[in-house]
Amino acid sequence: MRALVTGAAGFIGSTLVDRLLADGHQVVGIDNMSAGSADNLQEALAANETRKHRFTLVNLDIQAPELVDVFAGANPDIIFHLAAHVDLSASVADPNFDARNNVLGTINVCEASRLAGVRRIVYAASGSSRYVPTDESHSVAPVSPHAAAKLAGEFYLGAYAGLYGLAPICLALANVYGPRQNLHGEAGMVIAFGSAVISGRPVTIYGEATAVHEFVYVDDAVDAFVRAAEAPMQITGTYRIRSGRPATVAQVLQMISSVHDHPGSLNVASACTNDVQSIAMDATHAYETLGWQPGVGLMDGIHRTMQWLRTVVDPAPTFLPVSWDSRAIQETCRAS
Numbered sequence: 001m002r003a004l005v006t007g008a009a010g011f012i013g014s015t016l017v018d019r020l021l022a023d024g025h026q027v028v029g030i031d032n033m034s035a036g037s038a039d040n041l042q043e044a045l046a047a048n049e050t051r052k053h054r055f056t057l058v059n060l061d062i063q064a065p066e067l068v069d070v071f072a073g074a075n076p077d078i079i080f081h082l083a084a085h086v087d088l089s090a091s092v093a094d095p096n097f098d099a100r101n102n103v104l105g106t107i108n109v110c111e112a113s114r115l116a117g118v119r120r121i122v123y124a125a126s127g128s129s130r131y132v133p134t135d136e137s138h139s140v141a142p143v144s145p146h147a148a149a150k151l152a153g154e155f156y157l158g159a160y161a162g163l164y165g166l167a168p169i170c171l172a173l174a175n176v177y178g179p180r181q182n183l184h185g186e187a188g189m190v191i192a193f194g195s196a197v198i199s200g201r202p203v204t205i206y207g208e209a210t211a212v213h214e215f216v217y218v219d220d221a222v223d224a225f226v227r228a229a230e231a232p233m234q235i236t237g238t239y240r241i242r243s244g245r246p247a248t249v250a251q252v253l254q255m256i257s258s259v260h261d262h263p264g265s266l267n268v269a270s271a272c273t274n275d276v277q278s279i280a281m282d283a284t285h286a287y288e289t290l291g292w293q294p295g296v297g298l299m300d301g302i303h304r305t306m307q308w309l310r311t312v313v314d315p316a317p318t319f320l321p322v323s324w325d326s327r328a329i330q331e332t333c334r335a336s
């Protein structure tokens, strides 16, 4: 199979690239390197040493007009669309920037796919919603410009399915965590708590310590992308991807502390109404239609993630790594 992955240098995208190459596929990756890192693609680039042209990285913005030519030249059987600006606070501060990347960028991906004659697009959708529990029969209500833009992407893919016969599968991902996740991003609770515990810093969260969240280990999330790619073309729509093992914020910190053999301390501050307090989703549809099931339990996933974090986090930092909080959103909300 020839696969094209947008957002290939990012956390989930690079893990997907590695899995596709391990499965014997040829991969073209596209990334504008705004948040991605070439370090994430070391293994992928090494694949070219044994067989030429297994992996090609194109440094390009998905909004660029040249995207059409890149898609046509790559002639892929499938497109995995993961490129997105993922900073929630920044989307509140500058919704136009977020929409250009995540809405106009996705439209450009739809257009390029149509013109290249590629029907199957697997899209990394957002699992955030106001409703708990969230299953496929509940409507969704985005709580930030970022969530609205990601949802708009789903709707555009649906429109292109109706108009041009594209066959999109949208994977509404819960909190994905694991190695390569951005240490300085705001979305990764496990990464933020893990690096704080390793460097002996207290964690400040905005929201309730009892808020329930759903997690999915990155390898399991990637497996969902692969299964979606293998599904018969008549299967389309949105599928919730989550572990089925919800945990509270306090439980996650407790698990991380026990893995590191060092207690973490939690400061709980007040919540902003625009923050997503709980994500709990029903993934029955994904089990039944895609045959997808999570394989890595939260404790096991935390073990694996902490193993990686110990190689990248300075235990006695001269700077303070980012903790998991929504202060920027909080301040933006207060100001508006």
Ligand SMILES: NC(=O)c1ccc[n+]([C@@H]2O[C@H](COP(=O)([O-])OP(=O)(O)OC[C@H]3O[C@@H](n4cnc5c(N)ncnc54)[C@H](O)[C@@H]3O)[C@@H](O)[C@H]2O)c1
Pocket (backbone or CB within 6 Å): 006, 007, 008, 009, 010, 011, 012, 013, 030, 031, 032, 033, 034, 035, 036, 037, 060, 061, 062, 063, 081, 082, 083, 084, 085, 086, 101, 105, 124, 125, 126, 127, 150, 172, 173, 174, 175, 176, 177, 182, 187
């Ligand atoms: N991580 C999660 O918990 C989670 C949850 C739900 C959905 N998602 C979605 O999964 C996808 C991947 O997320 P991630 O956590 O790996 O984030 P990430 O920031 O590590 O990866 C995103 C990649 O897209 C690239 N990118 C951003 N804008 C681009 C543009 N305009 N053109 C080309 N490349 C661009 C970045 O450089 C980065 O490499 C995103 O679409 C995100 O919305 C992630």
